[in-house]
Amino acid sequence: HFGYDSGYELSDRQERKKRDMTPPQRMAKLEDKSMYRTGFLGQEADFINYEAIVSTSDDQFAITPGYIQKDWIENGRHYYHYKMDVPIFNFFAFLSGKYEVLKENYKGINIEVYYHPTHNKNVEIMQKAVEKSLDYYKQEFSPYQYRQVRIIEFPRYASFAQSFSNTIPYSEDIGFIADLRDEDNIDWVSFVTAHEMGHQWWGHQVTPANVQGSAVLSESLSEYSAYLVMEQLYGEHHLRKFLKYEMDRYLRRRSGEILEEMPLMRAENQTYIHYPKGGVVMYSLKDRLGEKKFNSALRMFLEEFQYKSDPYPTTLDLIRHIKAVASSDDMKFIDDMFAKITLFDLKTKKATATKLANGNYQVELTIEADKYYADGKGEESKDVVDDYFDIGIFSSDPDKAKDDSHVLKFDKEFVKTGENTFSFEVKELPKFAGIDPYIKMIDR
Ligand SMILES: [Zn+2]
Numbered sequence: 001h002f003g004y005d006s007g008y009e010l011s012d013r014q015e016r017k018k019r020d021m022t023p024p025q026r027m028a029k030l031e032d033k034s035m036y037r038t039g040f041l042g043q044e045a046d047f048i049n050y051e052a053i054v055s056t057s058d059d060q061f062a063i064t065p066g067y068i069q070k071d072w073i074e075n076g077r078h079y080y081h082y083k084m085d086v087p088i089f090n091f092f093a094f095l096s097g098k099y100e101v102l103k104e105n106y107k108g109i110n111i112e113v114y115y116h117p118t119h120n121k122n123v124e125i126m127q128k129a130v131e132k133s134l135d136y137y138k139q140e141f142s143p144y145q146y147r148q149v150r151i152i153e154f155p156r157y158a159s160f161a162q163s164f165s166n167t168i169p170y171s172e173d174i175g176f177i178a179d180l181r182d183e184d185n186i187d188w189v190s191f192v193t194a195h196e197m198g199h200q201w202w203g204h205q206v207t208p209a210n211v212q213g214s215a216v217l218s219e220s221l222s223e224y225s226a227y228l229v230m231e232q233l234y235g236e237h238h239l240r241k242f243l244k245y246e247m248d249r250y251l252r253r254r255s256g257e258i259l260e261e262m263p264l265m266r267a268e269n270q271t272y273i274h275y276p277k278g279g280v281v282m283y284s285l286k287d288r289l290g291e292k293k294f295n296s297a298l299r300m301f302l303e304e305f306q307y308k309s310d311p312y313p314t315t316l317d318l319i320r321h322i323k324a325v326a327s328s329d330d331m332k333f334i335d336d337m338f339a340k341i342t343l344f345d346l347k348t349k350k351a352t353a354t355k356l357a358n359g360n361y362q363v364e365l366t367i368e369a370d371k372y373y374a375d376g377k378g379e380e381s382k383d384v385v386d387d388y389f390d391i392g393i394f395s396s397d398p399d400k401a402k403d404d405s406h407v408l409k410f411d412k413e414f415v416k417t418g419e420n421t422f423s424f425e426v427k428e429l430p431k432f433a434g435i436d437p438y439i440k441m442i443d444r
Contacts, residue, residue, distance in 0.1 A: 011269060013258060023259055027268040030212040036311035039089065039207045040214040046309035047087035050165070055079045056096040063095045063114070063152055065165040086145060087307065088165040089207055095152050095169055106131050110148040119153060119176040122189045126151055126175065129190040132229045133197035140228075140295045141201050142302055149200075151175075151193070161192050163199030163222075170196070184400070186241055187234070194229035198222030206305045206313060212266040213315035220264070220278025221298065227283050228291075236438070237401045243283065243439040246276035251444060260376035265315040265338040277442065281337045284440040288333065289326055297325045333387065336373075343380070343444040345370040346389065348434035349419070356425070363393055365422040367435045369415045372444070388412040392437035395428045410437075 010016055011024050028035040039046060054062040055077040066082035073079070099114040102123045111130050113123045130149050138144055146166040156173035170176070175189050199222050208217035231239055253272030254261050264281055267273040286294040301321040305313040319338055326334060336342040350366040369389070372380040392398070393409040408426040415435065436443065 014256070017258060024269075027214075028211045030266055030314055030316065032211055033311075035211045036209045036314065037309070038210040039309060039312050040210045040218065041089060041091045041207070043210075045090040047307060048090050050084040050088050050092065051082065052092070052094075053079060053081050054094055054096070059098060060096045061099055061114070063150065063167060065092045065167045067148065067166075084165060089204060091164060093162070093164050093167065093169055095154060097153075099153070102127060106134065108147070109134060109144060112148065112150045114150065114152040115176055116153055116172065119172055122176055122178060122180065125180065125187070125189050126170075126193045129193035129229065129233070130197060132190075132232050133194045133225070136229055136232060137197065137201055137225060141225075141299055142205065142306065144200065145205060146200070149197070151196075161196050163196040163203060165200075165204055168193075168196045186245065187230070190233055191226050191230055191242075194226035195222045197229075198225035201225070201302065205307065206302050207309070209312035209314050211314055212262065212268055213264070215269060215274035216264060216267060216278050216315050217313060217318060219274045220282055223275055223279030224282035224286070227279060228286075235403065237398060237404055237407075239283075240398055240401075240438045243280055246280055247439055247442065250276040250280070250442070255378075257378075261341055261374065261378065262376065263339050263341050265319065280440070280442060285322065285334070285337065287440050288330060289322075293325045294322070297321045300324070341374040341376075342383075342442060343372045343374060344385070344436075344441045345372065346415075346435045346441065346443050351430075351433040353426075353430050355429075360425050360427055361429055363409075363422075363424045363426055363430055363433060365391065365424070365433055367391075367415065367420045367422065369417060369420060369435070371417070385415060385417040387415065389415045390436050390438060390440065391422060391424075392432075392434060393424060393426055393430045394432040394437070396431055398432060398437055 013023060016024060050066055052064045054064055056062040058073055058076055058078045060078060062080045064082050065088060066084035069081040069083050071078065071080045100117045102113040104111045104127060111127055113126050115123050134144055148166050150166060151168045151170050153172050153176045154169050156171055159171045159173040161168060161170040174192055178189050180187060180189060199218065202221035203218040206217060208214035227239060230242065250272050262268055262270060264273060264278055301318050323334060347368045349368050352364045353361045356362055369385040371383045371385045373383055374380050389412060391411060391413045394406045395408055396406040408428055408430055409424055413422060
């Protein structure tokens with residue numbers, strides 16, 4: 001690259017404000033078709049043929065995307081020749097270190113985890129999450145485009161993981177030395193692994209146009225994909241902890257927005273929107289439309305734009321595919337989720353249980369529901385609630401659940417604005433009851 005590259009500017013609004021810098025350049029508008037030929041990772045190139053020769057200290061192993069062709073020692077340096085056999089996006093990394101490696105051939109794909117010799121506690125958890133991700137994403141979305149997946153540890157100068165073609169650098173901090181001994185904690189190691197695996201599809205097979213909402217196509221869809229892997233690993237009830245955390249993250253950060261909160265489809269590199277809100281919205285759409293149907297929309301979106309750069313897709317394309325599989329009853333909800341900033345206010349006002357002569361319990365529930373639309377500055381206006389929501393009754397704390405044995409009732413019921421009363425008969429003494437217990441709705 002020659003000249004000024006705005007990609008290296010400090011882009012975080014808060015960080016810029018701290019340094020008395022002007023707010024970052026706003027993103028191109030979603031409707032700006034002149035940007036549909038520019039991918040979100042830069043304007044330098046589209047898909048490229050990738051080949052690299054990397055040298056490092058003679059006792060180290062060097063890694064970059066592609067498959068190793070050969071390696072040799074020359075003048076005390078260790079050389080590695082890598083080549084990728086399919087076009088990749090113009091996006092790559094180099095790593096080098098003295099690694100131990102966990103290797104496995106899983107259904108024809110080489111899974112390799114490179115780690116510091118003493119940081120071996122979580123490598124099998126990562127391996128398992130890669131397996132589950134491959135199984136699920138291949139089945140639901142499309143084939144995996146490479147013959148190999150490599151996760152590579154790097155020191156905690158930074159705390160992130162990132163997905164390059166067949167190559168996932170992963171900070172020791174959030175993965176290799178993370179403490180997962182307390183089973184009540186969220187298994188972030190599997191989650192981050194599944195999220196980065198998601199990018200091999202969302203980001204590397206489908207690359208968004210560099211306009212508002214681009215991160216929804218890469219980050220929200222990877223976040224959603226990772227939820228599904230977590231569901232496979234731990235069950236639906238476990239996701240409650242997760243979604244609760246995500247929702248808190250969104251609600252806390254939106255109150256700190258200094259410029260303008262955007263609706264999901266127009267998010268402008270606002271991490272609190274495209275990660276937690278985006279993931280929750282995709283998950284609630286899956287819940288509403290059904291997993292098969294929602295994933296088929298994602299699959300058709302992927303099919304239309306796989307490895308395409310003329311044009312790159314936008315959130316308008318994703319929404320078009322979701323609406324194509326939805327019924328007319330779902331349209332308002334889809335617009336509420338993508339085109340508006342929608343907040344529910346769902347409260348369980350009263351819950352009582354009375355023992356019946358037949359040994360069952362009669363549960364009376366009073367629920368209050370409201371819905372608001374917020375504008376970019378947080379001003380709210382009221383809208384009516386008239387939709388179906390989960391109502392759950394549990395025999396023990398759903399936060400502590402290891403399986404579904406505590407679920408006495410879990411179904412969707414019609415809820416309208418204001419006070420709603422329900423009456424149910426359940427088989428055991430209930431301890432917890434409420435609306436939307438798994439937190440699939442954005443609830444302020
Ligand atoms: Zn990501």
